[in-house]
Amino acid sequence: MSASGSKRRALSRRALLKAAGAAAAGAAAGAGGLPSAAVEAGTPPSGDTTQAPPPSPPPTRPREPLQALSAAEADLLDAVVDRLIPAEAGSPGAVDAGAVRYIDRALAGGLSHLRETYRTGLAALDRYATMTRGRPFRELGPTDQDSVLIDVETGGATWAGAGFDGSSAAFFALLLAHTRQGMFGDPFYGGNINYIGWDLIGYPGVRLSAGPDDQRIDVKPAPSRRSAYDTDMFTRAVARGATRGGPDGDPA
């Protein structure tokens, strides 16, 4: 009577990641907000007779081919998640963890129903930045970027003609939830590269069994550094249904 197995397997995605090399690229990208600050402070070197160049977005780092987002959307998202979970000296953030890669793959797969929400929301966020701070989001300094995000978070950006579909707060909640999922979720989904997120919060990792010593109050189990799908034990199904992207739901 099992009609479910073969169908679910047909929906499966290949385990694409485990590309440990991709993390190396991420490590260099930490200081996302700095270039625009340099533009604001900088004057052309003396003797340079050419005009000061117009503010330009920070350079784009090389990335894997995108599955759902446009390059411009991915660059904008990188700048956003870098403010939500910033990289600091010795402490990588959401950009390094591949949060945008997580979101991109989700929008091409299990969360494809949210593709349009992202397209509209990101365009509105950038339009709001330009309308209220004079420049697109990526060209703003960190303080202005944060103030734009606070407006979006609180719903203050909703009625500014930026074009949010509904409340800007709803879009921000989605962004924040997905950024956290990309930072702290299983690496199978494209984020949490090199277990950056799990190391940050001290999560000792996925295990199939935890013994009494793993539950002592003053013991920290050694990190397992594995994905749920490192073995062939589990079906690699991809969720396709609705998501609220929110916190844990009703307990059962």
Add this chain to the structure above:
Amino acid sequence: MAIQRNPVDVVIVGLGAAGGVAALPLATAGLTVVGLEAGGWMTRRDFSPDEIRNNYRDWPHAVQKANREVPTHRPNPQAPTTRASSHPMMNGVGGTTLHFWAQAWRLNPWDFRVVSETTRRYGRPRIPAGSTVEDWPFGYDELEPYYDLLERETGVSGKAGNIGGTRHDGGNVFEGPRRREYPMPPLRSTGFLDRMADAARRLGWTPFPGPATVNSVRYDGRSPCLYHGFCNKGGCHVDARGGTHVTTIPKAQATGRLQVVTRAHVTRVNVDAEGRATGVTYVTGREEIVQPARVVLLAAHVYENVRLLLLSTSKAFPRGLANNRGQVGRHYFSHAQGGSVSALFPFDLNTWYGLPAQGVAVDDWADDNFDHTGLDFIGGGNLWVYSDRRPIAAASTGTFGLAPGWGRQWKAFIRQNADRTNTAYLQKTTLPYEANYLDLDPVEKDPLGQPVLRITADFQDNERRLTDFIHDKMERWYREAGAVAIQRNPLGTMGPSTHAYGGTRMGDNPETNVVDRWGMAHEVPNLGILGASVMGTSGARNPTLTLQALAWRTAEHVARNWKSLL
């Protein structure tokens, strides 16, 4: 034209917590049974330790019938109606027991006698105004043999506190008398749970390990729990949790008399001119199929039980099946599951592993276990602290007002405190009220064009006052254990819930109840209703063990009285 299947003795609608149990005594008694289940079979391979899938993409809840039939909700008839994006219950053989928390509580004897006991101890005026609560048609003693039976059939671990009236320290000394110890010892404790238990004892309270439908040792050929931490809305990868898909359903199939039909979407219960049930109609793929049966058992969870009855109109039942007295959908309530309390400790707790059923309980403030003289509510709450944390949830925890929700300061907070918070789950007595009910939504439809259910319900003063009282107790417990910050989370409103009750209440009086004391409809003698929809009170407990005990009892009644029901 609909395809006609061969008649069987009993058709069960829904093979979850209730229907999956009822199938076994029926098949064992020699009756032929068809179990119609809207979902499919799942196996251990489907139960990966994957937080994104289990907790954030509503899998395995996704791609299922229930999610296309989410009830609407309004707190009262004047308030706007809203609709959640997903249903709290799931479809699949085993139903929500595939992934439930598996706390296996019995109700307290008081829960069966709320009206008479409250009246006796405090006077009739202490029954909250507007409540339609009644005593159950029987007491705890009537259900005790079935509790005992289910604890063994599904495999429950725990520690008794009252065996035959004798107090056993270390267990729940407030529980009703049980005939014997649990079939398995309790799930093990942890460093953090030990600390909480010590704090409770210092307060003079009586902590104990909670009962769980989870193997603490090898049981019935199934593995003990491995405590890996993905039990919360996830399936068990070693079948240590005693969902009906690995316990009663396979046993019923082994008799050769249970036929499981998956992907069956039941659309109505059919009746003849005399108003007797003749079977059900279901849709699978593009086919419409009629399954005739001599007895119909509805076991589709509270919301779908009620909806199917209301949709099954006929000449004999113009307002819906078994609803000529207008009681279908009445006496609805959902548990006061909201109103948890969170705590921040100044040290790591190491609660990354475990499960929601691995915890320490305090019942000193539950039910009528304490004197309510001078208080402004009846009932109480069960305090429940457990070991369960996953990384995304840990990073999404509240910051106790100590940091914003993102950015550099948030990152510093979460880096230090991700493993220093704990949230207690406080189940509280909830009562039925005249103002709270279920009916069909006048606007929203499912993909077949049938109205979805509408919930009109909100918590009342008794629940709100009780929540404040329980919050105080929980805060005191956490602070005694060393917590440095507390956050009290709001009760919210009474929207769709896993812990839904009523709508087809059980009672002797057919004017106020849909089913009789055996679970058979007063107006339709060969229609039985299984699940929490028959429960008239909730206690401060998870409903599953009680509704399973009731389901077994109804099925046994059908088998024993087969000739008189026909």
